[in-house]
Amino acid sequence: MEGSDYYIPAFALAVALVVKLPSLWHSRRSPMSQAIFVIIAASAGGFAFAAPPSVERVNRLTGVSNVSALIVYCFLSCLSCASMVLLLHWRGGPEASVRRQTRMWIAATACVISTFCVLFALSDVPAERPRDLDTYYATTPFIGQMIVLYLTAHAATATVVMTKCWRWSAELRAAKASWTRWGLLTLVTAFGLGLSFALLKFTAVGARWAGTDALDVLSTDIAPPLAGLGAFMTTVGFLIPVVGPRLESMWDAWRAYRLMEPLWSALEPWVGDGAPMRIARTSSLEMRATLRATEIADRLLNLAPHLDARHRAAAERYATARGLEVEAALIVAEAATIRAALACTPAAGAPAPARVAGTPAPARVAGAPARALAPASAPARAPEPQRPPADDNGNAPGPGPLPIRISGTNGLAELSRHFSRIHPTDLLVDAAHSESN
Structure with missing residues (x-):
């Protein structure tokens, strides 16, 4: 993927965040608004910092080789956590239970990100690898464990969210909540892509452990587009139930306005x-x-x-x-x-x-x-x-x-x-x- 393949979706998400920011600020105390902000911001940040030109620029500005990879891992972990938190509040339930599960996911994500930082600090990664860091350093102490931890956490979160969304969408099949159901099905697809991303990366890393680089293409060429599309669809999936009813209302109003023209003119x-x-x-x-x-x-x-x-x-x-x-x-x-x-x-x-x-x-x-x-x-x-x-x-x-x-x-x-x-x-x-x- 070239730099533009990352920057275009990053720019689109940044525009969406700017447009959505006034309403998010108005309801800034709402956990759902906070989660939506993190989802859009983390998606945009992940795209921006994962672009090869950004990787080289960040590494040069900080003087730390491959630090951009750590930043991207942190962004995507925040995206996964915010998605789960938003889903919990979206689904609802006993307030105490929702609050407890929210704190649990935030605490778990904080621990994972802290572990990322510790493992990265302990690792020795002098060679700058903007495209194949996962496979190149798969057998390197500490950073190899960081890569496995990241992929494991990403796959686990994707599986949990995908399962919950699928079950909830099945419950809404007979209900008049089509926009919510379409949003959930979009999220199932989005996190399915995220799970595929993690499995492809795992396969390539496993091949490196076996002493071959024949499967590096899975990590460098196939997995990144899936992750990018999945992150974008995650944002879209959460916005569909919010934006969809509004667009439907506008369409119905426009249709009614046009249909009333003959009678209005005749009278x-x-x-x-x-x-x-x-x-x-x-x-x-x-x-x-x-x-x-x-x-x-x-x-x-x-x-x-x-x-x-x-x-x-x-x-x-x-x-x-x-x-x-x-x-x-x-x-x-x-x-x-x-x-x-x-x-x-x-x-x-x-x-x-x-x-x-x-x-x-x-x-x-x-x-x-x-x-x-x-x-x-x-x-x-x-x-x-x-x-x-x-x-x-x-x-x-x-x-x-x-x-x-x-x-x-x-x-x-x-x-x-x-x-x-x-x-x-x-x-x-x-x-x-x-x-x-």
Whole structure:
């Protein structure tokens, strides 16, 4: 691996840390925030100090040959420990048990790092080996033991974390926690790569103990990319449950905002006399979707006196008869009723066109799974905002305007989607059809 193969992921992780730092600082007393900080920082540091140019530069600046290897070992040990600590707090459980296990892992890691330092100080490693230190010094006293300790600790931690993540992801298979499960499966892959890294290194070191360097390629060329990818995926795996729901929320808000466009535009003449609400240009997508839903709801209130209860009831029965579920039939009926009201009712201040009334009759809804119903022809009269007539079953609606039964951002988005599939010309029903009914 060349220097850029290390520096690019190190830079990406450093950027992620800078972006995440304000929120981490805000919750700096949280063990999870502290663990996330250590994971990202240790991953970035491990990449930066493992790059061959960095190894040579650090060794030259400190005057200690191969000290960069010690630094990388310490970084990766901290990464493994922080991953385990974050997993413990992420999974939860009795507070005393979580705190006890956290302290145990931190203490064990501190002991391992201290042992690294002692063994490195006792070793004699005059030759600078930026790429093959593990195999070159595998049989050298003290540093050889440091290498074995590092690989053993790394393999043990990877196995424990991988097993816990796999078991937890299996428990979440039936639960509605997809982002958490995807994060856990990513961590299983990440620590699987870490375990593979340790096993490949062990194999190469074992070959050196056997007196051959034929397997050095496993340590120098194959294992490092696995470790780099594993460290990067570890960071990604822990960030997925944090970032994923936010991205999903933004996508849902954008989708709802776009879906509400047809209904929002069609109701423009029914804005009313109130001053329009304004939001900042930097407002979130959720805020924009909420504002659009609020404006639609206000405009529907102005249109409500002109909605036909009989039309809605007949449309809902027709949609249900076509096999739609109750909720879907309700949305289709509301959309058809709104479209019919807009087609034959003038906005405030406009000349009143003739409005058809009478027995509702089926009318085609372009692209919809069910057919909306439109009122058939009858003697024309101007619309009046008064109590709607009884439905086809003779049930009289309550006093006042006919309310819309769909609410909320997602509900209005679906209403608008069905509304956009109904063309005004689809609501023109032949009088002969009405008479035949």
